[in-house]
Amino acid sequence: MSDIDGRAVAKALREEVGEAAEKLRSEGVTPTLAVVVPTDDEGTAWYVRSIAKTASKVGIDCRIEHLKDPGRGEIVAKLQELSADPAVHGIICQTPLPEGVTLSEVGGYIDPYKDIDGANPHSLGRLAAGLRTWAPATSAAVLELLKREDIELRGTRAVVVGRSTVVGKPAALLLLAESATVTVCHSRTKDLAAVCREADVLVAAVGRAGMIGADFVKRGATVIDVGTNPTEDGGLVGDVDYDAVSPKAGRLTPVPGGVGPVTTMLLLRHTTEAAALTQTHA
Numbered sequence: 001m002s003d004i005d006g007r008a009v010a011k012a013l014r015e016e017v018g019e020a021a022e023k024l025r026s027e028g029v030t031p032t033l034a035v036v037v038p039t040d041d042e043g044t045a046w047y048v049r050s051i052a053k054t055a056s057k058v059g060i061d062c063r064i065e066h067l068k069d070p071g072r073g074e075i076v077a078k079l080q081e082l083s084a085d086p087a088v089h090g091i092i093c094q095t096p097l098p099e100g101v102t103l104s105e106v107g108g109y110i111d112p113y114k115d116i117d118g119a120n121p122h123s124l125g126r127l128a129a130g131l132r133t134w135a136p137a138t139s140a141a142v143l144e145l146l147k148r149e150d151i152e153l154r155g156t157r158a159v160v161v162g163r164s165t166v167v168g169k170p171a172a173l174l175l176l177a178e179s180a181t182v183t184v185c186h187s188r189t190k191d192l193a194a195v196c197r198e199a200d201v202l203v204a205a206v207g208r209a210g211m212i213g214a215d216f217v218k219r220g221a222t223v224i225d226v227g228t229n230p231t232e233d234g235g236l237v238g239d240v241d242y243d244a245v246s247p248k249a250g251r252l253t254p255v256p257g258g259v260g261p262v263t264t265m266l267l268l269r270h271t272t273e274a275a276a277l278t279q280t281h282a
């Protein structure tokens with residue numbers, strides 16, 4: 001089996017995004033991303049640092065908006081403020097959100113023209129309807145990796161494990177748009193391993209360390225591991241039991257170094273696309 005190198009894909013994307021940002025700057029537009037951070041979650045903090053660092057490398061301005069113990073009202077107010085700010089081109093609201101607040105609900109306050117992480121239900125609806133939109137960056141990263149690795153999707157069996165609004169559902173819609181035959185599994189799925197073994201392309205997005213073992217994988221299948229589960233020693237592991245699955249899978253994304261780095265780059269690519277839209281609409 002061979003690893004799919006997410007860092008190499010991210011590097012190729014970085015060139016493209018850097019050029020797009022450079023072009024915008026030459027036209028007098030500074031592509032700007034606003035990141036709303038409503039909790040102190042450790043995984044989120046890591047992602048936010050990664051976004052800020054990578055953005056500065058490619059010439060995108062990044063505004064981090066830390067909110068201290070916000071309620072729903074403060075989050076909504078911040079998203080409205082950023083949506084109305086002409087200097088901001090892209091907005092991401094980090095999950096997890098405080099108890100009782102859902103992204104689907106507050107996401108509705110992100111201007112659809114700035115919704116570069118597909119959090120507004122309007123964007124998800126457009127995705128389902130086959131209209132131009134930004135899919136959540138993580139789900140877009142799954143498809144970007146499959147495409148760049150020339151993995152056939154048309155007519156193949158794809159199984160997505162996880163039905164979250166940020167990953168599982170949009171990934172399923174994107175795979176369907178590529179004419180894969182898509183099954184979405186979740187915590188109530190009966191005989192999960194047997195369903196997964198049908199997959200030519202298996203996407204694991206459950207958020208449980210190592211739960212996808214060798215018995216979930218058809219020999220030669222492509223396995224995309226979306227999980228980023230923190231370990232006790234400060235590391236990161238995926239949803240796939242890498243050592244068990246690696247000898248059986250045809251292609252496999254590692255964690256770290258798989259979906260994650262591509263996610264960050266796509267969020268930034270979406271930001272340059274949003275900034276370019278303000279040019280054509282000017």
Ligand SMILES: Nc1nc(=O)c2c([nH]1)NC[C@@H]1CN(c3ccc(C(=O)N[C@@H](CCC(=O)O)C(=O)O)cc3)C=[N+]21
Pocket residue numbers: 043044046047050092093094095096117137138166228235236255256257258259260261262263264
């Ligand atoms: N609205 C929203 N959208 C998100 O997409 C979102 C979010 N909220 N909240 C937090 C999670 C987490 N997340 C990661 C993205 C990249 C890496 C990543 O690049 N990780 C590196 C490794 C990091 C390490 O080595 O510690 C890698 O996989 O190679 C990790 C985690 C996006 N998230």
